[in-house]
Amino acid sequence: MRNAGFIAQPMAAAVAVAVGGCLCFAAAPPEREIPPAFGPYVNLTAADFAEARSFTRADRLVGTYYFYWYCVRTKEHIVNPDGSDALTDHPASMEDFSYRSVRWHQKELSDMMDAGIDFVLPVFWGAPSEQATNAGLHWSYAGLPPLVQAREALLRQGKNPPRIGLFYDTSTLRHNRWGQHLDLTTDYGKRWFYATIRDFFSMIPPKHWAMLDGRPIVLLYSAAFAKNHDQSVIDYTREQFKKDFGGRVPWIGAEVSWRLQADAKVAWGGALGLRNPGIASLGPGYDHSAVPGRAPLVVPRAGGRFYETNWIKFLRRPSKLVMVETWNEFHEGTDVCESKEYGRQYIELTRKYxxxxxxGWMPPWPPGRFTRASAVSVVLGPADQADGLWRIDNEDGAPVPARAGERDCRLLRTGARGHGYVYFGLDDSFKRAGAMNLKLEVEYFDSAAGALGVEFDGSDSAAPFGGAYTRSPETVKLTGSKTWKTAVFTLPGARLLNSQNRGADLRLVVQAPEIYVRRIVLRRN
Structure with a gap:
């Protein structure tokens, strides 16, 4: 998953030229004047949209993220500064492998058509600081005209290539040539944020825009790179875009880290497993072995089974939009495009699903050992005894083997946070199409005062991640009685589609210094 350390080494070297290899400053640099729109397609009128086409909210759409920063001539994002290979996976051919090549873009767009992709979001690292041709991130600007030319050529051939929207890589709110760390609650921060979106669309003729109900599609990466933000940055962007682009208002999907109201929410990290807070994300697996300085993280592709499994999960509870993460991020091994390692396997799989x-196909639930079972359970201890239900460790919940009240069990200590979770997964053969009404029994040792609840993958659309963390109506008070007890929780409208962290179906919510847990039983109600 991408983070502040995502900048691949070739890019880092380019930035280092501008800022001495360090993006940290003893004092904030002065605010430079934000330049006018980079491209010619501004101050638009209705006539400029005569050839434009739009998707509607009723359409089922597949999009993908397009990393176009590679250049075989300059070795940008291909070779590390020490001469080592910067890529985990590799394109099928290095010929014309460049953001400056119309031929390369045209080939990728054609393959996206074969894969059933409806719209493509170039990953744009542009910013006011990067307009200059000697800027480290200027490739973001230089690569767009060839992409437009490629799509235009396909249209002239009578084809229907994916339409072009924007993935705003908000890393540039912190990592940019001018050394700015943007506060999006300030006037300067809002103008910078908007100028990045403006610059992108000013380079794309409206006939090529990916629009939803007449509104150009913009997805935002993480809010973590902004010094601060609030709703005003979105409101400002909408108003300014309307003035510059013929009355159009962007359709904005914000990553879940943004604390504001957008048109939809999206979660980065689908390559690690399906995520669906409104706009779904899924991918083939993950491996950033070629990226220097990162701790190992590999999610195996399993010969395509991982990708297919996540598509099946998505199809059981689909949203209208799904993003394939990614088309061609070779550094992190999340590519589904044609590659040296996998050929066209993932293009074909993407087309299939x-x-x-x-x-509108919905996969049937697989028959199995628990299809007719009335309950599944797990007994926690030094070696868990799973019977259709199993424990899943996550960063915010990994209970350790323990003993309390003369019984083996597992202990969760919440530390300074004062809260934590215990996650569980469920055998698919116990699940049924549609919503289920279930009952969860939790045997616990009441060692400290606090509260115990349950969040499950359910039907409450107002709950986080489209219902993935629906709260059980019951909350149990913990008193610190030093006795074993059993708590009962109802799970109305449970869907259990592995939508929680690490593909879990439900989790215990612990608001106490610690809790000992022994036996969990999930029953049909």
Whole structure:
């Protein structure tokens, strides 16, 4: 998953030229004047949209993230400064492998058509500081005209290539040539944020825009790179865009880290497993082995099974939009495009499931050992005894083997946070299409005062991640009685589609210094 350390080494070297290899400053640099729009397509009128086409909210759409920062001539994002290979996976051919090549863009767009992709979001690292041709991130600007030319050529051939929207890589709110760390609650911060979106669309003729109900699609990466933000930055962007682009208002999907109201929410990290807070994300796996300085993180592709499994999970509870993460991020091994390692396997798989998605197909639940079972359970201890239900460790919840009241169990200590979780997964053969009403029994040792609740993958659309963390109506008071007890929770409308962290179906919510847990039973109600 991308983070502040995401900048691949070739880019880091380019930035280092501008800022001495360090993006830290003893004092904030002065605010420079924000330049006018980079491209010619501004101050638009209705006539400029005569050839434009739009998707509607009723359409089922498949999009993808397009990393176009590679250049075989300059070795940008291909070779590390020490001469080592910067890529985990590799394109099928290095010929014309460059953001400056119309031929390369045209080939990728054609392959996206074969994969059933409806719209493409170039990953844009542009910013007011990067307009200059000697800026380290100027490739973001230089690569767009060839992409437009490629799409235009396909249209002239009578084809229907993916339409172009924007993925705003908000890393540039912190990592940019001018050394700015943007506060999006200030006037300067809002103008910078908007100028990045403006610059992108000023370079794309409206006939090529990906629009939803007549509104150009913009997805935002993480809010973590902004010094501060609030709703005003979105409101400002909408108003300014309307003035510059013929009355159009952008359709903005914000990553879940943004604390504001957008048109939809999206979660980065789908390559690690399906995420669906409104706009779904899924991918083939993950491996950033070639990226220097990162701790190992590999999610195996399992010969395509991982990708197919996540598509199946998505199809059981689909949203209208799904993003394939990613088309061609070779550094992190999340590519589904044609590659040296996998050929066209993932293009074909994407086409298969994109077609099923648009047809409205819903996968049947697999028969198995627990299809007719009335309950599943797990007994926690030094070696858990799983019977259709199993514990899943996550960063915010990994209970350790323990003993309390003369019984083996597991102990969760919440530390300074004062809260934590215990996650569980469920055998698919116990699940049924549609919503289920279930009952969860939790045997616990009441060692400290606090509260115990349950969040499950349910039907409450107002709950986080589209219902993935629906709260059980019951909350149990913990008193510190030093006795074993059993708490009972109802799970109305449970869907259990592995939508929680690490693919879990439900989790215990612990608001106490510690809790000992022994036996969990999930029953049909």
């Amino acid at each position: 994109a077609t099923l998605f648009k047809q």
